Amino acid sequence: MGNTQKKLGIAMYVAFPAMTYVIVGSCIKDDSCIEVCPVDCIHPKPGAPDFETVEQLYIDPAVCIDCDACVEACPVDAIYAQPEIPEKYDYALDLNSRFFGELSTAEHTSG
């Protein structure tokens, strides 16, 4: 069920590029956000195969419920609500959707 919701979410995202919260490149991967997220929408998680190689964490817009908990928890203020993203992090939305785009490809191909 979660998977269906997620795939649907990605499809919706592609059609309507609206987003809730996004993590920018100053992320230090200390996973404080993952600890507080009530819906487990921040990836990858410690222990996941790509956790050590990713340079930052990403919020799945299809699952995020806009609760703001991660923004409060981030020790380096690397998480923004979409309307508040500073100009220098303009790229973050696109990068985020590419990350989940590739992730879903990987999920599809691995069966």
Added chain:
Amino acid sequence: MTAASRTRPRVAIVGAGPAGAFAAASLLRACGDVEIDLLERLPTPWGLLRGGVAPDHQEIKRLEDTFDRQTLKRGCRFLGNVEVGADISHAELMSHYGAVIYATGAQTDKSLGIPGEDLPGSWAATEFVAWYNGHPDFRDLEFDLSARRAVVIGNGNVAADVTRMLTLSAAELARTDVADHALQALRESSIEEVVVLGRRGPAQAAFTSAELRELGHLDGVDLRVDAADVELDGVSQQWLAQEGTFTARTNVELLREFGARPRRADAERRIVLRFLRSPRLIGGDGRVESIDVRRNEIVRADDGMLRARPVDDEDRETIDCGLVLRSVGYRAVPLPDVPFDERSFVLPNARGRVLGSDREPLPGVYAVGWIKRGPTGILGTNKRDAEETVTCFAEDLAAGKLAQPANADREQIDALLAERKPDIVTVAGWRAIARHELEAGRRERRPRVKLTSRAELLDVARRAAPVPAAAHS
């Protein structure tokens, strides 16, 4: 008090950098009732967060508020200006604490092993970093910035940091907490071009895509990368498609975008990224005047890893320059009286338990951070690393494997330190330093103005906390 303190485990953490801070926070979360002393060689805490993270990355330096909240404000003590191995020995620590956690990091740089590496004008990038960040031991270095070209060797994030610092405008630098002496020198810098040499190709560059993107978007700086240089060889193409990380793919895309950009003739400064180039020698008569580079190709080695192999052709090149910053990695140095793995440059350990020569854990001795795993990962990596070490400590504590130290009372270590280091810096002293720096920063509209000499730091700390509590005992 005495009886109570004997039942609470007392832990010394050696090194107050990010790994030490994460370890202290993790210990307090996991064990709660534990007394922690954070020993630090400098008068100031937070290690590379203060002395490594680039001054134009102030948002990352906010992590210090979290460290402060999770450690010093929860009763963890800061004992600054104390050098373990010089002021107090490992054996003395073991006789005063139930456990000692080493978090000393990797304090030196790797060398290139090429001729001319030691010519004046050739520096470890880490020396430049420590200098511009106001580390007291590096403030007196004199970087000659009078040439028009500098060469940075390496493709990691330290290379990106020093490249930015050499090309940021004076106005941008003045909004940071760069050390005053560096601000002055960088304002007067004649450097117009920074050439960044990568041994491997664009797909293997160790920059994070965030750092690479930043290099391409600096005000008044033209980033140049030859479009032909961004064409991937067959081995790299295959690797990128099958095994490449998200960062590697993003980097290659960014580099293609940069390669296709028109040149900006009006830019005041230039960054030139070169790939598949290794330095052969640094030349000059008494000081750096040029660097010779040769070309590499990417090959798949027997172990499946991609490596850069020198191409044996006539493609040699001499780049004129007056400054070389070598950024090819950090390396840890051995600590007195503690085992050291001379091959991996770490304390031999199993999940953070330091091992003796018989490969058995030394009771009560632990490691965390770069001295445990080597200089890899980013700031947050230390949090999970610290949790692993603290889990081992908690298991050993519960199993009764930690011996009761001979001098278990806090008063005893305080008396010893008061005798050895009358100018020890406590939390109160550090808070006075921080206040002083922030106030000076407010006057100049900067995040802070750092005190950069030991004498100044100790003076400000002493005025705030004139008599260490221990002196009464």
